[in-house]
Amino acid sequence: MAGVGDDDTSTVAPFAQWKNDCSRTFQYYLDRSTPHPMRRWLGTLAAAAIYVLRVYCVQGFYVVTYGLGIYILNLLIGFLSPKVDPELELLDGASLPTKGSDEFKPFIRRLPEFKFWYSITKAFCVAFLMTFFSVFDVPVFWPILLCYWIVLFVLTMKRQIMHMIKYKYVPLSIGKQKYTGKRPATSTSGSRD
Known part of the structure; x- marks a missing residue:
């Protein structure tokens, strides 16, 4: 034994x-x-291009592509949303500034950039592997799915942009902000006689 x-x-x-x-x-x-x-991101773009080429050559797997698009839209919302949402959570000091006099607090994403990239890359790889199994090739009229996804994207982005405007935050930052010092006050040279 x-x-x-x-x-x-x-x-x-x-x-x-x-x-x-x-x-x-x-x-x-x-x-x-x-x-x-x-x-x-260039590697992810290459993976996306390979997936698009595969779907184009096979002329199928539109439901898989639609599911991939919905998943990426969901990830994009998490990437553009603040970690602490002023509408949903009780504020305990860690919130976005809503007035010009409020203290600056950096924008912290709900979904960090690395996790956003990693999830999108995995999604393209899984969708690519799904194109090799005919069980996922559901016959569907793809223009309907495309129109529905575009409407969903526009409505979701409109809601997200309205949220950004309401709470005055910009989720995209390019480069590091630099302190330039105080600017000298401009004096007017007009004197009264």
Whole structure:
């Protein structure tokens, strides 16, 4: 009886070790990609182009593409939303400034950029793999799905932009803000006689 248990552990241990090694290697390269956002997004753009080319060549998998579009729209909303939403949560000091006299508080996203990128990249890879299984190729009239997705996108973005205007925040920042010092007051040279 002891021999049966030994045989099971000897076959499981190498597989577990291989899985652990693969996981560590993947995490190593994922960590190394963190400081290179431009390269990461170019890689995701390449994955998206390969997926679009695959769907175009196969002339199918429109429901998979529609689901992918809805998922990316959901991720985009999380990326553009503040971590602490003034409409939903009780404010305990960590909120967006709503008046010009309020103290500046940096915009913190609900979904950070790295997780946004990683989720989109995984979504394109999974959708690409789904195109190899005919069970996911549901026959559908794709222009209806496209029109519905566009309407959904416009309505969702309109709501998000109205939220941005109401609470006066801009989720996109380009570069680091620099302190330029006080500007000298301009004096008028007109004197009274």
